[in-house]
Amino acid sequence: SADEAGDNADSKKDKKGPLTIGLLLPENQTARYERFDKPLMEKKIKELAGEDTKILYSNAKQDANLQQQQVDTMITKNVDALILDAVDAKSVSSSVKKADDRDIPVVAYDRLAEGPIKAYTSVDNPRVGKIQATSLLKELGDKADKGQIVMMNGSVTDPNAKMYKEGAHSVLDGKVKVGKEYDTKEWKPENANENMKGALSSLGKKKIVGVYSANDGMAGGVITALKGAGFAKDEMPPVTGQDAELNAVQRILTGEQFMSVYKPYVPETEAAAKFAVALAKGEKLDDIATSKTDSESEKGVPTIIVKPLPLTQDEVKQYVGKAGFFTAKEICTAKFKDACDKAGIK
Amino acid sequence: MTTGTPTEETDGAAKGASTALDPRLLVRQEGFKGYAGDLGRRLRTGELGSVPVVVGLLIIAAVFQLQDSAFLSANNLSDLFIQSAGTGLIAVGIVFVLILGEIDLSVGSVSGMSAAVLAVFNVNQGMNEVLALILAILTGTAAGALHGFFFAKIGVPAFVVTLAGLLGWNGLMLQILGPTGTINLDDDGVVAQLTNHYFSDKIAATGLATVCSLAFLGFSLLDARRRKAAGVPSRPLSEIILRTVVVAVPAFAAAAVFNSYKGLPLAVVIFLGVVLLSDFVLRRTTYGRKVFAVGGSSEAAGRAGINVPMIRITVYAIAGTMAAVGGMFFASQINAANQSSGAGSLLMNCIAAAVIGGTSLFGGRGKTWSALLGALVIQSINSGMALLGTGSAVRDMITGAVLLAAVVIDSVSRRTQKTAGRA
């Protein structure tokens, strides 16, 4: 009824019965959210708070306004805690504040949302760019002085893309010449493909020694462009990626793609689940959190930061079959049988 | 002599009577019985105006309510109305453009750009907020007028002009926002209040409903008196009362809903005000008449001495202005301007709102109320889906299906009605 929203905020903490946890994820164009984050999180929450816990999920399709509306809905539903992966970490602050005003604790997930958040867990985003860049530099070795690299950054409308880009630049600048650099519209592989073709025409095939690609999808587009320009499989310049998507893992095994960045979803989702359940139950977070973070508006937010890991051919084997990664069956389809065998994956 | 022969101005149904009374005209019986009979006939022939869309809306509400009882809660309904204001305001501008028989693809980008203008001037440059707001809205007007100019004077197809606008203004917005990206607005500023202020005094909502109902009744009576005096057909008293009831019931219901949450939202007042004003402009002023004329036949309108390019430019300016106003509401919702402002499904939502509400894409027909109805339909679907919490794939499919279903009711009822030309 109408009054329920306003009145029982205080009584919530000692409310009996199953908890309701809200989960807001930012987009549906990358596989990870609905493949890993959502199921892993649901599993952990139910494990912690009981099977009858209700989890309300919405995906904002990369639209900050839609996400704001979804927060409103969560408030209407009077969830006990909200896990929020912000589309736009900065502008989401008013929504966070609104939730906070209604005594709904917000756990910032993956992106450090501004506003009165109660906990934060994430992969270290600037570090992603650094890992990509460092691996690339290492792979290039002395070729770094002889040629140029092409940088394929993410979409300018995505604040995370900026962090990756800055992280990468902090490593690359001065070490290697960046021949061409692109902000890829909509993170689309097709656009990355088009830009890469432009770079190939403009710089010439011979000059390009490596490609920094911010994620795996774009790496796919870049690699087809490189192949189209006549690079054979074994002379392919190294191409970076991120997200450890299935197809990228397969490409890494065959050697087409140099590396990706693997974000350990299990610790990250579990951290979020723990925070959320504890907050919902009104418990302290001190035992859970491993550090504190200051956001622009909040000081000392209990935090768990999970380190992203580079994923080159050598590392694939160790993740296969683990939670938050793919099974050997998924990776080793008929086409990749040989590559799998060579890497020793069964 | 003409008393008792009713006329229906709004939808052009054939019910007046010529001074040389046409004997083939089926005059409705007086009183409620005649009204009921007439309703039955309309039901059969499909001349139902907005009724099917309203029915669609009610069905959507009922279905979601069955799934989750929070849907019809005062809280959710109140949120839903506020959230539909942004889309709806932009859709009002789109309705003008659609009546012209044209399209405006730039509204999303323009709304984003003006939000950026506001944020940069107000937050970064420290300009007075109201001044920045006015400037931001004028930016929209100017962008719209520019589209209108290229279309009306240079002759570039409106689709291409506004597509160029879609790209160009988005680029400009990114440029304006610069490296900072998102700019948060003042939490207590005017813009923030747009979607966050409620007139919590219960008098406000109830009073507005009363004023609206009484004004409707008053103008109807006045009109009827003038018509009688001039000897042209007028509405009988019974009909006026019935119509007033049809207006008053939802008005008071809405007031009750708002009052049982936080009160009358400012956003709703503004949105309603804009719809009423634009409806007035379209139906009661020469300018509106000219817009319809150009939309019906620009050739005929030109021959009647109407300055067709002028009308086109002003209509695009209106669309740009409304896009900017809508942009303020979107900015208010997230209390920020960011790089994705105005992108994504915003454009489609706004055009869809106008079309779902019943405005034709082929020009010459439409009312701004359709923006209100359409925005409510779209927002109800969004809100309902958020309540259900389904996966995004299924969600898209359901959204598509519901959208189609909502309009199928309208189309089927309209199909029985033979309309001249394409509807």
Next chain:
Amino acid sequence: MTTGTPTEETDGAAKGASTALDPRLLVRQEGFKGYAGDLGRRLRTGELGSVPVVVGLLIIAAVFQLQDSAFLSANNLSDLFIQSAGTGLIAVGIVFVLILGEIDLSVGSVSGMSAAVLAVFNVNQGMNEVLALILAILTGTAAGALHGFFFAKIGVPAFVVTLAGLLGWNGLMLQILGPTGTINLDDDGVVAQLTNHYFSDKIAATGLATVCSLAFLGFSLLDARRRKAAGVPSRPLSEIILRTVVVAVPAFAAAAVFNSYKGLPLAVVIFLGVVLLSDFVLRRTTYGRKVFAVGGSSEAAGRAGINVPMIRITVYAIAGTMAAVGGMFFASQINAANQSSGAGSLLMNCIAAAVIGGTSLFGGRGKTWSALLGALVIQSINSGMALLGTGSAVRDMITGAVLLAAVVIDSVSRRTQKTAGRA
């Protein structure tokens, strides 16, 4: 008697002569001098057909070439043609829909969905690739036919139906791709070859150019002979030769460009083939005539006994099919199907290609060649921007401006020409 009086079938300019020869008809002088005079008149009155768009294209090319000399390299031009195939193929379907006077917003989603269908059947289910390809394209056809059904039979506005399709098919695609997300296609498979195969033998490109030019000449001569025999006006020999030269020069130039890179790209052959075939269907078959008739006036077409709903359904089915075919090309470009397939600016690009090429949004006019020209314009801008590597914000603005400029040339030249009705 009629020899020497030329006729212009393609653009309906008034140049035939009635058997009762109309003395007001200004007969062109014979030979090249007359041709030049006629050209001058056309320049002045703006009846230039595709010339302004081609001029726009040349200017774009010149400007980018000045910025980066790689623009006109064989490599870049070859890439540019291949990349425009996907957009262009979808735009061919859009041209059909636009000729009907309608719109299809679902092409992007349909193209993404069929790419997903292909990938899932071929890669995940291990189906034979050709079979999967056919199935994927038929999926597009079915989706299109479904839109057509709702529009033509139920009467839901095409805008709403295809908007529902835009959402629904995108959802279905996400569902089909499922948890895996991106699915890589076989590197050496048929689909991969679509944009990666070149007929490297130099004979291929030159041969195609020769065959096209000779075929054009042959059919022109044959037509002229038949016309002479039937006593209706025909083109003089000098004109036929001139026109053949106008066709042959770009054909051989393109062949030379392709040969100095990797050879004739398969994508170009398919794209050209589809454009030629669809042009043939639209202009030389009863079906095409009916499509134009329905687009010109569905009322008149219906009264002439044409099955209007049938035409509408088939046209949407064609649009769906072409969307699926285009989807295959996009998938081929990145050699994968992923969740963003068919999203983003794809839809706008395809519609813009058709419109920029000169197809009217108001129905009844257009040719599939406009899809080719428009796709080249858009791809040239994209490719030029990729060469320059400009920042995203500036890029959007420049793209918008160039787009507008390319069409302004067309609009200004057309404005001098008084067209009946809105163009």
Next chain:
Amino acid sequence: MIHVSATPVLALRGISKRFGAVQALTDVELEIHPHEVVALVGDNGAGKSTLVKAIAGVGPADEGTLEWEGSPAEINRPHDAQDLGIATVYQDLALCDNLDVVGNLFLGNELRARGILDEVEMERRARELLATLSIRIPSVRIPVASLSGGQRQTVAIARSLLGEPKVVILDEPTAALGVEQTAQVLDLVERLRERGLGVLLISHNMAEVREVCDRVAVLRLGRNNGTFQVSETSQEQIVSAITGATDNVVTRREARTPEVDQ
């Protein structure tokens, strides 16, 4: 003059049609026999065009039945009427403005050679056809949008002659035509009658009606208001059936201006 057969080729029984609140037609009866030209006359808005559209399947009647050569027939779409052998020239012409003259003439009946539109033959026949109606059109390849009113009307009339109809319905065919073209069309109507067709001619021109028609059916306010044999009826009788009064503007005007009335 020519034998008129006993079974009408087309008969309408009790046709009623309503548009919203307007009862456009009420219980209209009409018969057309082979070898006969029937005039359908009536005031503006009497319902003549509505009746034509009901026969042609463009706007089927709400009530009433049609008989074709003595047996009941259903006409729900224009196609049905065409299949029976009814060719119609509509008052609003219903041409596709974007198509050229040839395209419009042959719309729905395109000539083909090996599956492909036979443009040459269509163009040749179009020229022939238009020449018999003595109309001058700059080019048969001009879109009909740029034709003059009379030229458009001639194209619409020519269209109806392409098939092998048994009944031809002409809704004010000569309204926009010049003197010469009008004469040609009247000639044409007579030729159609001679060929055994039934013709329904709608016209406001009494002289024309009296010249070519055998019978006149009068429609007034959507109802039958008498059928007359032309040979036995004076113009005044018909006019008063149309206007519903013997004293009307027409008679008053004639009384006032006797000198110019030939």
Next chain:
Amino acid sequence: MIHVSATPVLALRGISKRFGAVQALTDVELEIHPHEVVALVGDNGAGKSTLVKAIAGVGPADEGTLEWEGSPAEINRPHDAQDLGIATVYQDLALCDNLDVVGNLFLGNELRARGILDEVEMERRARELLATLSIRIPSVRIPVASLSGGQRQTVAIARSLLGEPKVVILDEPTAALGVEQTAQVLDLVERLRERGLGVLLISHNMAEVREVCDRVAVLRLGRNNGTFQVSETSQEQIVSAITGATDNVVTRREARTPEVDQ
């Protein structure tokens, strides 16, 4: 009968107009005096409507000048013509199908009360106006798309009478009208002349022309082909000026069917 002033209110000098490859008008001259009804006649496609559009500013001429009350005038837009005092009824009517009868009648000249459209007064005057043209329209609030051909034409004619024009141009105004309405319009034309206006009447109906017009200007293939005083010219002379031959279908037809020719 009534004094015709020496300076024409409107004079056209050497008007030429070309559409693509069609030379529609060549050096056309025309004068319209106050208190005078001039007929403009000609074959279909002769260029009459093109000339009307040139005068009305809808399709300005390529060459030639216009004189208004003796001094040169420029008419480049319909608005210019209206400002001078030229009211035009176009052959293609040019109504907005989506607006109702009242909306169309007052389009561009809406009545307002305190800035707001005065629908009541407009409706009242629309009813009056239509009554004087003795047309029956189900409702003045019906969109014109659903009117019959004659009803639409009457609306277009009524439109032109709203302002205070000095010259009225009527392009085949009676083409779709019934006998009664035609009589009304002819009455109207005579009333306009009496009020001192100049009227240009285009018609294919020679009887009509001879009945109300003072002078007849003949256009043939886009050129002047003679101007005649009605009182001094026989119908045959005019027809042969139109068709360009004394032996034509019209005369042949008349020779064949003398009995019905009244």
